[in-house]
Amino acid sequence: MSYRMRTSIAITGLLMTAVCYAQHVSVPEGYEAMENLRELGSLSGTGQVKTFDTRYEGVRGTPYVFEKWLPGEVYMNNKRKMAVKELNYDCYNNEIVYLDAATGAAMQMNRYLVDLFTLCGSQDTMTFVPVKLVQDSEPLFAQLLYNQGSIVYKVYRKEFVKADYEGGYSADRRYDEFVEKADLYFMKKDDHTLYRVKRSKKYMVASFPGKEAEISSYLRSNRVDLRDERQVVELLQYFDSL
Helix, strand or coil: CCHHHHHHHHHHHHHHHHHHHHHHCCCCCHHHHHHHHHHHHHHHCCCCCCCCCCCCCCEECCCECCCCCEEEEEEECCCCEEEEEEEEEECCCCEEEEECCCCCCEEECCHHHEEEEEEECCCCEEEEEEECCCCCCCCEEEEEEEEECEEEEEECCEEEECCECCCCCCCCECCEEEEECCEEEEECCCCCCCEECCCCHHHHHHCCCCCHHHHHHHHHHCCCCCCCHHHHHHHHHHHHHC
């Protein structure tokens, strides 16, 4: 038998053996398959892959005081007045904003040129005026709730709360959110001191020196809720009547 023939027979035998082996090879399943994948993943040296967290749900709320854009008027400090079809107040950034009719984009006004502005709601017209608070470096625009001797302001604020859903002690909050934090302030007639309305009735009574007895009696007999802006306005109306 020649050398070439012996070589051909040997190769044929190897191929047949390989085919037979392939027909009987066992495919890893379950835990074994998972371990094989882990081993293959570790060949790069890290065994890590890039994943994407799909739990994040975006941003809730807006930095604006009102969800809907409202018609209003802007009174400039040069005595001009402008009517605006869609107006709002960004209390997170302290910016007066409007929707551009041509592009639909939100545009900022120069707040330093504005004396006050009004917004026409479904029931009434709301007036916003600049108010300087001790803790803020610049005046904010506050809603004027009452101005008949004494004054009551509502200062809108928004706090941006980040999503928190990672870690063992997370709040499982899967979205960022703008949360409203409004405060009420008042200024008594013939007194330019700005007082913040607090829940403490003792503090409120102390804010009216010389009229403590009357204010204390009014708060008690009317069961005033100092979180209710309407009741705070009525309290200052009562003070103005004394």
